[in-house]
Amino acid sequence: MPALLAPAVADFRRRSDWFFASPFRPFFIGASLFAASAVPVWLWLYLVHPAEVAGMPALEWHAHEMVFGYLPAVMAGYLLSLAAKGARKGALSGRSLALVFFLWIAGRLLPLFVPFVFGAVIDLLFPLAVAGVLLGLSRGPGAKQSKHGLVLFPLLAAASLAHRVFAFGDGALDYEVAALLSRLGIAVGALLIGAVGGRLVPELTRLALGEEAGERVPEPYRRFDLIALLSLSAGLVAWVLMPSHPLTFVLAGMAALINLARLGRWRGFLLNDLPTLALHAGYLWLIAGLFFAALAASPASFVPADAALHALSAGAIGTMTLAVMARLTVSREQGGLAGKVVRLAIVLVHAGAILRVVAPFVLDLYRPLLVSGGTLWSAAFLVFFAVQIAPLFGGRIGVRGA
Incomplete structure (x- = not known):
């Protein structure tokens, strides 16, 4: 049986090595699939089944996932690629990259199923992890471009948490602040x-x-x-x-x-x-x-x-x-x-x-x-x-x- 499984295991490793060989690849692929699926889900929620998602009204969930889900993934792929080019060879391992990528996936999926507080904390882990990786890469010689995300990702982490908290509320002030934070995330991207x-x-x-x-x-x-x-x-x-x-x-x-x-x-x-x-x-x-x-x-x-x-x-x-x-x-x-x-x-x-x-x-x-x-x-x-x-x-x- 192990002999029969050996080719499949080798093939899986080859594909995994390719997937995590470059920082941009997992995040660009993941962000593309997420953009292709999250908007149709939102359209279905809007037209057919209005409901709360991850403790937020459907509209706020849509705003949160596009601003604090899709956009940071693209930013991470781009900035990590720039940083890795200037760092020493092997400074960003495939395992480290895989861990950060799976934190992004966890931030998109787990808040749908776990209590609100846990979901908010899980969503914070990805931008903080990216900031930490960029900080580590910035200490190497010639890695000047890695400093781009040292401010952006902590800012996005704080705005993401605040957006979840205010979107969870049902008052007029909560709505206004949540809308402001959505605009802030868009402004960072712009x-x-x-x-x-x-x-x-x-x-x-x-x-x-x-x-x-x-x-x-x-x-x-x-x-x-x-x-x-x-x-x-x-x-x-x-x-x-x-x-x-x-x-x-x-x-x-x-x-x-x-x-x-x-x-x-x-x-x-x-x-x-x-x-x-x-x-x-x-x-x-x-x-x-x-x-x-x-x-x-x-x-x-x-x-x-x-x-x-x-x-x-x-x-x-x-x-x-x-x-x-x-x-x-x-x-x-x-x-x-x-x-x-x-x-x-x-x-x-x-x-x-x-x-x-x-x-x-x-x-x-x-x-x-x-x-x-x-x-x-x-x-x-x-x-x-x-x-x-x-x-x-x-x-x-x-x-x-x-």
């Missing part, structure tokens, strides 16, 4: 897009354009980029703290205009490479979210607040995280199957985000647009999930490390 995207997007654009662009290349990182980040920070802080205040109209509107100028400096209009162009489109969603936040805060409330929130979440965060994950995980084979599938995922996620943002503008079609948008958005991540796991089943379609 600010990360502005900070990391501000270096990543022009760099990848420069590579995609090559020598054919001549002098028409993206502007290098300069003082204007710092001004754009400061304006983005001010606009997002105003939106988080006072989404209906006239000051938010001013600050978010200025941030949108300044960051629109920043995007123009990156020369995305010269591109014909969809995966790279998707990074520009993701940043454009950030700008659209700021514009919508400004218009929603205007005295006339030109835009529904829900449109601004989902332009920043489903739009900016959803499309940009997919675009970044695709660049890290899928090799650039323009004619390969992986490239075609990734292009399909990019189109689907943008279509889904557009329908979700349009929904509150057309109240008579709100539910059909909501369902259609959520379905397309989730389908994008399901398609991308399938691309990533193909090597586990013997497929070699351009996935890095296959």
